[in-house]
Amino acid sequence: MAISVPSGGKVIVPLTLNAKRVQLLAYIAWRRGELINREKILEHVFGWGISDEEATEDKLSERFESHKKLLRKKIREVVIEHVNKPAGRVVIDPEIDPFISDAGFWGLADICRVDDLEEIDRCYKVILLARKDGKLIDKIPEHVKHSCDQLIAAYTGDFLEMMIKKYPSEFRPWQGYSSWVRKPYTHYRDYYLEALWYAAEYEWQQGQRYADERDAAAKETSLQKQQEHFGRAAQLYETYAMYACNAKFDSKVTFGAHGEYGERIGMSERALRRCVVLLGSLGRTDLVNQVWSAYCTQMKTISDQRWQPSQETQDDVQAAKAQTNAYRFSTQASQLSSDFTEQQDHLP
Secondary structure (H helix, E strand, O other): OEEEOOOOOEEEOOOOOOHHHHHHHHHHHOOOOOOEEHHHHHHHHHOOOOOOOOOOHHHHHHHHHHHHHHHHHHHHHHHHHHHHHHHOOOOOOOOOOOEEEEOOEEEEOOOOOOHHHHHHHHHHHHHHHHHHOOOOOOOOOHHHHHHHHHHHHHOOOOOOHHHHHHOHHHHOOEOOEOOOOHHHHHHHHHHHHHHHHHHHHHHHHHHHOOOOOOOHHHHHHHHHHHHHHHHHHHHHHHHHHHHHOOOOOOOOOOEOOOOOEOHHHHHHHHHHHHHHHHHHHOOOHHHHHHHHHHHHHHHHHHOOOOOOOOHHHHHHHHHHHOOOOOOOOHHHHHOHHHHHHHHHHHOO
């Protein structure tokens, strides 16, 4: 949390890593602009994982009020000590309140912004609009690639990732339900992964522009440019493949007892196949081995040894390992778009 001062700049409000207090802020913040039923806040944040004896209306309300007061108190202290006193006057009212309420519903006050999520949402709207308008079927426009790059840069980590790792018991399933955090956690991973995918497709398409150069003098330059684009595409596909299945908390990363997988698994393998095909076209069999080894290790670990690569993935990896230069694999690299349209149905 930070306070923007009129003269410019920001003053950080230090928050104790209290799981409930941070959850309260995050629960309201990720649904900015929306008023939330107080009973839902009590249930999802303060009543999660505790016995019925402890989850009485009075006790949960007391915790809710206590954490609100502590947040307001910390804001007041920071405003007085780090904004008003140095200025020698009241620059900001120390009684500012980050919350608003109306008839039992709570939300963020109009003075609050959630900068990182708002930036991610802004970038994603460009991608979503282009997809809905059918502009991403066989070509990624420049403005969409730009938004993908901006979204990737804005996405510094999964929603409440640090808190989930530090206090796993706070977010465990309870009474057959998942923690409220799992929805925004998966939601914003969807956005990030989709941006990675389209950025990779853009680089692959740019590389394809240099595939048919016939002028001998320009052929070497064209090949170099093609390899640069293919190299960037391979890196983006690798990032997608590894990131898509690096967290069980993602509701789309599932491994069934009978071999059925969540949708992230299929998309992850698809990205992995594109990565190794491109690396094979570049003659980088060393990187193919490296990527494949890291991928198998991660997938076996996260699936508790249940994951098995599809035959298509195994075939593409073996074919990529057999390449020794940038020419023998060019046919397969040029066909990377064969299931490009098909994958649209799997994106969020």
